[in-house]
Amino acid sequence: MASKQFEPASGTRDFLAGELRRRERLFAATRGxxxxxxxxxxxxxxxxxxxxxxxxxxxxxxxxxFKILRRGEHEATGEADLALRYDLTVxxxxxxxxxxxxxxxxxxxxxxxxxxxxxxxGKGRFRExxxxxxxxxxxxxxxxxxxxxxxxxxxxxxxxxTGYTILVNSRQALNxxxxxxxxxxxxxxxxxxTLDKLDKLAPAQVVAELVQGRGLAEATARSLVDDLTADDxxxxxxxxxxxxxxxxxxxxxxxxxxxxxxxHIGPERIRFAPNLVRGLDYYTGAIWEVTAPGxxxxxxxxxxxxxxxxxxxxxxxxxxxxxxxxxxxxxxLEEADDGATVIDVAVTVMxxxxxxxxxxxxxxxxxAGLTAEVxxxxxxxxxxxxxxxxxxxxxxxxxxxxxxxxxxxxxVRDMTSGDQERVPVGEALTHLADRCAMxxxxxxx
Amino acid sequence: MASKQFEPASGTRDFLAGELRRRERLFAATRGxxxxxxxxxxxxxxxxxxxxxxxxxxxxxxxxxFKILRRGEHEATGEADLALRYDLTVxxxxxxxxxxxxxxxxxxxxxxxxxxxxxxxGKGRFRExxxxxxxxxxxxxxxxxxxxxxxxxxxxxxxxxTGYTILVNSRQALNxxxxxxxxxxxxxxxxxxTLDKLDKLAPAQVVAELVQGRGLAEATARSLVDDLTADDxxxxxxxxxxxxxxxxxxxxxxxxxxxxxxxHIGPERIRFAPNLVRGLDYYTGAIWEVTAPGxxxxxxxxxxxxxxxxxxxxxxxxxxxxxxxxxxxxxxLEEADDGATVIDVAVTVMxxxxxxxxxxxxxxxxxAGLTAEVxxxxxxxxxxxxxxxxxxxxxxxxxxxxxxxxxxxxxVRDMTSGDQERVPVGEALTHLADRCAMxxxxxxx
Numbered sequence: 001m002a003s004k005q006f007e008p009a010s011g012t013r014d015f016l017a018g019e020l021r022r023r024e025r026l027f028a029a030t031r032g033x034x035x036x037x038x039x040x041x042x043x044x045x046x047x048x049x050x051x052x053x054x055x056x057x058x059x060x061x062x063x064x065x066f067k068i069l070r071r072g073e074h075e076a077t078g079e080a081d082l083a084l085r086y087d088l089t090v091x092x093x094x095x096x097x098x099x100x101x102x103x104x105x106x107x108x109x110x111x112x113x114x115x116x117x118x119x120x121x122g123k124g125r126f127r128e129x130x131x132x133x134x135x136x137x138x139x140x141x142x143x144x145x146x147x148x149x150x151x152x153x154x155x156x157x158x159x160x161x162t163g164y165t166i167l168v169n170s171r172q173a174l175n176x177x178x179x180x181x182x183x184x185x186x187x188x189x190x191x192x193x194t195l196d197k198l199d200k201l202a203p204a205q206v207v208a209e210l211v212q213g214r215g216l217a218e219a220t221a222r223s224l225v226d227d228l229t230a231d232d233x234x235x236x237x238x239x240x241x242x243x244x245x246x247x248x249x250x251x252x253x254x255x256x257x258x259x260x261x262x263x264h265i266g267p268e269r270i271r272f273a274p275n276l277v278r279g280l281d282y283y284t285g286a287i288w289e290v291t292a293p294g295x296x297x298x299x300x301x302x303x304x305x306x307x308x309x310x311x312x313x314x315x316x317x318x319x320x321x322x323x324x325x326x327x328x329x330x331x332x333l334e335e336a337d338d339g340a341t342v343i344d345v346a347v348t349v350m351x352x353x354x355x356x357x358x359x360x361x362x363x364x365x366x367x368a369g370l371t372a373e374v375x376x377x378x379x380x381x382x383x384x385x386x387x388x389x390x391x392x393x394x395x396x397x398x399x400x401x402x403x404x405x406x407x408x409x410x411x412v413r414d415m416t417s418g419d420q421e422r423v424p425v426g427e428a429l430t431h432l433a434d435r436c437a438m439x440x441x442x443x444x445x
Numbered sequence: 446m447a448s449k450q451f452e453p454a455s456g457t458r459d460f461l462a463g464e465l466r467r468r469e470r471l472f473a474a475t476r477g478x479x480x481x482x483x484x485x486x487x488x489x490x491x492x493x494x495x496x497x498x499x500x501x502x503x504x505x506x507x508x509x510x511f512k513i514l515r516r517g518e519h520e521a522t523g524e525a526d527l528a529l530r531y532d533l534t535v536x537x538x539x540x541x542x543x544x545x546x547x548x549x550x551x552x553x554x555x556x557x558x559x560x561x562x563x564x565x566x567g568k569g570r571f572r573e574x575x576x577x578x579x580x581x582x583x584x585x586x587x588x589x590x591x592x593x594x595x596x597x598x599x600x601x602x603x604x605x606x607t608g609y610t611i612l613v614n615s616r617q618a619l620n621x622x623x624x625x626x627x628x629x630x631x632x633x634x635x636x637x638x639t640l641d642k643l644d645k646l647a648p649a650q651v652v653a654e655l656v657q658g659r660g661l662a663e664a665t666a667r668s669l670v671d672d673l674t675a676d677d678x679x680x681x682x683x684x685x686x687x688x689x690x691x692x693x694x695x696x697x698x699x700x701x702x703x704x705x706x707x708x709h710i711g712p713e714r715i716r717f718a719p720n721l722v723r724g725l726d727y728y729t730g731a732i733w734e735v736t737a738p739g740x741x742x743x744x745x746x747x748x749x750x751x752x753x754x755x756x757x758x759x760x761x762x763x764x765x766x767x768x769x770x771x772x773x774x775x776x777x778l779e780e781a782d783d784g785a786t787v788i789d790v791a792v793t794v795m796x797x798x799x800x801x802x803x804x805x806x807x808x809x810x811x812x813a814g815l816t817a818e819v820x821x822x823x824x825x826x827x828x829x830x831x832x833x834x835x836x837x838x839x840x841x842x843x844x845x846x847x848x849x850x851x852x853x854x855x856x857v858r859d860m861t862s863g864d865q866e867r868v869p870v871g872e873a874l875t876h877l878a879d880r881c882a883m884x885x886x887x888x889x890x
Contacts, residue, residue: 005497006543006758009527012490014540016548020486036811038788038818038837041465045457045573046491046529046559047511052450066492069512069525071563078523080514082454084491095459098451103461104836106821114491118516128490139821143794146804147819154811260801264808313451343483349588356705359591363709366481366599373483374592376551376584391549392483 011119011127023130023330027112029158030132030324034110037151039134042109044091046116047082054083056090056312064117066127084116088133089321093312096137100315106138108147112326124331135321137309142253144320145286145304146260152300152322153265156290159326160333164292164299166265167273170254171283171303176247177274180240181224183216189281190214195228196277200296203229228275237274253286282308285320295332300324344370344436346389346415350380350401357400357425361410364429370436389415395439396432456564456572468575468775472557474603475577475769479555482596484579487554489536491561492527499528501535501757509562511572529561533578534766538757541582545760551583553592557771569776580766582754587698589765590731590749591705597745597767598710601735604771605778609737609744611710612718615699616728616748621692622719625685626669628661634726635659640673641722645741648674673720682719698731727753730765740777745769789815789881791834791860795825795846802845802870806855809874815881834860840884841877 008014015023031041053065067080074081085091088111096107112132121127134151136144149166156164178188194209201209203225210221227236241247254272262270278287278301285304292299302322310316345365347358358374365372373392375385382399389397399411399420409422412431423431453459460468476486498510512525519526530536533556541552557577566572579596581589594611601609623633639654646654648670655666672681686692699717707715723732723746730749737744747767755761790810792803803819810817818837820830827844834842844856844865854867857876868876 005494006539008490008539008543009492009494012492014490014536014543015486015488016540016544017485017487020488024486033811036814036816038816040462041460041469042462043460043465045453045459046561047454047457047573049450049454063517066516066527067514067520068529069514069523071511072508075512076523078514078521082511084513091459094451094453095461098459099461108818108821109462116491128492136821139823141821141823143800143804143819144821147821150804150808260804263801263805355588356708359588359595359705360708363595366478369481371481371483373553374588376553376581376586376589376592378584378586 009127011121011125013126013128026159026326026330026333027130027132030112030155030326031110033155033158034134034151037108037134037147037154039108039110039151040104042092042095042111043113044085044088044095044111046114047084048091048094050080050083052083052094052313053086053090057086061086064119066116066118086117087115088113088131089135089308090312092133092135092137093309093314096309096317097314106136106144108134108136110134124328126327129327132324132326133321134324135319137319138317139320140306140318142256143260145253145257148302148320148322149257149261149270149288150264152290152302152324153261153269155324156300156329159329161292161299161329164269164290166270166288166290167276168254168257168270168286168288169273169276169278170250170286172246172253172285173241173250173274174277176241176244176250177224177237180244180247182220183224187214187216191216192277195224195275198225198228198275233274234272238272241274257286257288278303282311288322292332295328298325299328299332342371342393342395343373344394345372345396345398345432346392346394347372347374347398348382348385348389348400349375350382350385350399353405354400357405358398361398361428365432368429368433370433386413389413395436398428398432454572456566456570458571458573471604471771471775471778472575472577475557475600475771476555478600478603479579479596482553482579482592482599484553484555484596485549487537487540487556488558489530489533489540489556491559492529493536493539495525495528497528497539497758498531498535502531506531509564511561511563531562532560533558533576534580534753535757537578537580537582538754538759541754541762542759551581551589553579553581555579569773571772574772577769577771578766579769580764582764583762584765585751585763587701588705590698590702591709593747593765593767594702594706594715594733595709597735597747597769598706598714600769601745601774604774606737606744606774609714609735611715611733611735612721613699613702613715613731613733614718614721614723615695615731617691617698617730618686618695618719619722621686621689621695622669622682625689625692627665628669632659632661636661637722640669640720643670643673643720678719679717683717686719702731702733723748727756733767737777740773743770744773744777787816787838787840788818789839790817790841790843790877791837791839792817792819792843793827793830793834793845794820795827795830795844798850799845802850803843806843806873810877813874813878815878831858834858840881843873843877 054062065086066084068082070079070081114128115131116128174192183191191214194214198206207221207225210216211218230236241251282305283303284306287303289298290300304320306318309319347362349355349358362372362374394415397413397415404410408425410428411420412423413420499507510531511529513527515524515526559573560576561573628636636659639659643651652666652670655661656663686696727750728748729751732748734743735745749765751763754764792807794800794803807817807819839860842858842860849855853870855873856865857868858865
């Protein structure tokens with residue numbers, strides 16, 4: 001960058017053509033999947049009334065909200081009345097409350113759009129970033145979990161994410177687990193937060209935190225962690241949960257989801273993970289996380305959250321959703337972007353007289369659906385214009401100087417082979433359209 | 446709306462599926478045109494550093510900037526350090542300054558995205574609205590004007606705007622006009638602002654304002670307005686401008702644009718309009734405005750602005766752009782939106798056992814590219830689920846109850862005719878894919 005003053009604001013990014021096209025292609029693939037599932041797009045404003053957002057994200061979250069100063073005579077008060085949206089879920093709750101029965105029931109919606117958080121910008125962390133959510137509001141059917149999980153998995157496939165695994169658990173199963181192992185009810189919540197660290201910390205460290213930090217009996221903590229980290233943890237957990245009402249109900253939720261979604265997703269890509277906790281305490285039923293090789297943490301996550309819409313200011317409706325970490329996914333996918341624009345035909349301009357002819361030809365090419373550009377620089381040198389055509393990634397260049405005009409032809413140059421051919425002016429359009437179609441064919445085959 | 450508290454913030458809108466799809470289709474058509482012209486997409490952040498924006502839009506503009514409060518310990522100062530972008534041109538100037546030679550030269554970019562202005566919201570005026578700009582930075586060639594005008598016209602065509610006219614003038618021609626009619630140099634600027642009102646006010650009112658408000662001699666004002674509003678105004682103006690250096694240069698700019706762009710756009714859709722002024726004083730060359738029948742004011746406008754990029758903080762590069770008033774265009778186009786989602790297949794669920802089969806079938810339908818939904822509601826009544834299928838606009842419904850299962854079939858109902866057919870389970874997928882393809886065919890023909 002020439003100077004810091006021209007950089008985008010801290011934590012935000014400019015997207016030039018190559019990167020922007022890569023992002024848009026990913027989003028379009030995702031949208032295509034959601035549309036085939038019958039999810040409807042929703043777009044809410046960038047900012048909401050301040051009171052719509054505050055108090056919804058906890059104390060830490062509230063601090064990260066970008067607030068907008070009042071305007072005009074009120075600006076001097078230094079008060080804010082609006083705020084940039086922090087996620088796509090609070091706006092969803094507001095829309096469900098506002099439109100009520102005018103929305104389909106259940107309301108299946110997807111949203112892909114920027115959110116803003118005043119986080120300390122760091123490696124791979126941004127203050128403006130895109131979220132991609134798919135949610136169903138208004139149905140308690142277990143088919144909802146299956147639909148949402150299958151839609152998310154198909155979207156990951158469409159984006160080109162490979163080798164991922166969907167880990168499934170249930171809040172009810174976790175509650176049952178606490179009961180079975182004799183964790184006192186008032187310690188269950190914090191114990192689960194510690195157990196969630198089993199994928200990062202050594203088992204002994206987790207036991208220590210459970211005992212010293214959370215106040216669990218040492219024997220309880222040890223048997224819980226031993227069983228959860230055993231090679232046959234799934235077998236042990238299934239056995240343990242079967243002896244408890246909440247445990248059985250939770251297992252049934254997990255198994256129903258595996259049964260419904262497994263055949264579509266591939267049974268090897270989705271499995272019960274008894275130690276999956278998910279930090280957020282608003283989940284009420286099945287929960288899941290998607291992991292991919294080489295990625296610490298999850299690239300997507302979701303679950304059933306039956307009372308969150310009400311807590312966010314909407315009506316009390318059952319709901320279930322899946323959020324895909326598209327910024328993270330964009331980061332792990334092949335770095336190759338589309339690079340420079342690639343165009344079909346570059347039309348050179350050797351003198352004033354050829355301009356009119358060039359504009360006429362190029363209009364026809366574009367009407368035929370080709371990407372075509374005319375040289376807009378100041379040079380009248382052939383070599384310079386040819387370099388421009390090459391820089392633009394042109395497949396063909398069209399040259400028309402005095403000698404061509406005298407003969408009523410244009411020269412068509414194949415920019416890959418360097419072969420040149422003289423074509424009558426009247427046939428140039430069809431000639432180029434045909435050759436571009438032929439060149440394009442191998443890609444489509 | 447249930448309650449004002451759930452409405453979007455003043456001047457902003459929620460876009461539900463129908464309207465959002467209509468908007469996106471319009472933007473996609475526009476993008477397609479710009480891409481064929483070799484314009485590259487650019488996306489800049491929603492907010493910029495406050496100092497990047499202030500002082501760029503005049504005093505009135507500055508008041509309309511949404512400012513973002515500083516955060517953390519600085520929040521109490523009541524100061525702002527960031528601001529929502531007010532247009533797409535200042536961010537373009539910043540990007541040109543920041544990336545310099547890493548951008549193609551000339552830099553042909555398009556941008557379609559929201560901007561925010563703290564205007565008093567009114568009928569058809571919003572605080573969050575989409576702008577659609579196409580600009581070329583770094584070339585003084587008259588081919589640039591032709592490219593930009595043709596791209597804009599093709600985009601209007603692609604959006605479905607009909608019957609529009611592109612009115613062309615030139616700042617140089619206007620300067621020449623002032624000289625020819627003897628308007629003192631220091632009054633020329635304000636006199637032009639008044640002349641711009643000739644499309645709204647009666648000629649006598651414009652004369653009065655020129656004399657009383659602007660201080661022109663009455664004879665000067667009268668002859669200027671008489672000539673500009675005469676039936677043969679174009680002839681009179683061409684004659685007048687020919688007698689003056691600036692006038693001749695301006696006419697040459699206009700004629701070159703008509704000559705280059707006319708054949709592509711259709712000569713009847715673009716013409717010299719000697720009384721076109723355009724309020725903004727940053728234009729330096731050709732200027733234009735697009736009018737459509739029944740619309741007061743312009744639906745799109747643009748021109749050459751050779752020193753604006755520098756004034757906005759970028760390098761001093763020639764530039765030229767066209768801005769399409771997409772919100773206005775969305776307002777005048779057919780009001781019909783896409784309405785409710787229309788899906789290919791609705792799969793009903795009569796009992797627990799049919800759920801698994803339903804999910805399997807629907808997965809196959811979606812893989813085949815069809816839009817398919819499964820019933821997620823709580824009712825097990827046939828009539829209720831059929832109503833759901835109808836509400837979703839389904840072409841076909843699939844029914845599978847105990848009697849179907851006993852025979853190894855599903856019932857496929859044509860939702861238009863009401864005809865039902867029993868199809869073996871194993872053939873349901875191909876049967877539905879074929880029938881949907883047949884139903885779709887007439888639309889594609």
